[in-house]
Amino acid sequence: DEFQFKIAKAKDLPLAWFELVLCPEKFQKHLETLQSKPDVEPTALQLIVSFLEKSNSIGGQAPLPDAAGAGGGAGGNQEDRKETLVQCALFMGSFLLWDLGLFEASLPAAVQYSLLLSLTKALPLSDLASSSSPSPSDSSEGRKGLISADPQCISAHTLFYQWV
Numbered sequence: 001d002e003f004q005f006k007i008a009k010a011k012d013l014p015l016a017w018f019e020l021v022l023c024p025e026k027f028q029k030h031l032e033t034l035q036s037k038p039d040v041e042p043t044a045l046q047l048i049v050s051f052l053e054k055s056n057s058i059g060g061q062a063p064l065p066d067a068a069g070a071g072g073g074a075g076g077n078q079e080d081r082k083e084t085l086v087q088c089a090l091f092m093g094s095f096l097l098w099d100l101g102l103f104e105a106s107l108p109a110a111v112q113y114s115l116l117l118s119l120t121k122a123l124p125l126s127d128l129a130s131s132s133s134p135s136p137s138d139s140s141e142g143r144k145g146l147i148s149a150d151p152q153c154i155s156a157h158t159l160f161y162q163w164v
Contacts, residue, residue: 014041017050021088031095045106048092048115055085057114086118093119100163116160123156125149 020027033040042050052058093115096102103112 017042017047017054020047021051021084034095044092044096045102048089048107049111051085051089051092052111052114052118055082055089057082057086057089057118058110059114087122089115090119090122098159100159103163112163116163119156120160123150123153125153125157 015026015030020030030040034044038044093103103115107115
């Protein structure tokens with residue numbers, strides 16, 4: 001009797017990160033649960049870490065193994081997986097309203113950097129870079145580029161440089 005193991009039912013176990021990626025309905029339901037109970041596992045912060053780790057976006061990690069094996073396939077699948085996982089991490093950052101105080105208190109610095117850098121890559125200021133000019137006499141052109149840039153892009157870069 002003392003050696004009997006309690007078998008956990010699948011409904012009692014917390015969701016795994018890959019279940020949320022593979023099943024959007026579960027992801028949506030989990031987000032709804034997180035809104036009412038922020039400490040339900042996996043938490044939004046745990047998901048950010050998982051998504052970024054699995055996408056190998058955090059520095060110094062080995063590349064993702066290709067599902068087709070070591071064969072010479074194009075790296076498209078690997079890039080698609082990475083992009084999907086980074087987008088999920090960005091979605092969770094958005095879910096947390098990009099709260100830098102929460103990120104700094106709860107996430108490792110490498111994860112914070114990867115998350116915010118991924119945000120700036122997802123929303124580049126490419127128009128601004130091409131319109132900026134090196135001479136001070138043409139600085140009005142740079143201001144015009146900033147004014148015409150997408151507000152989401154400006155916000156993303158402001159958030160990144162505020163954190164840096």
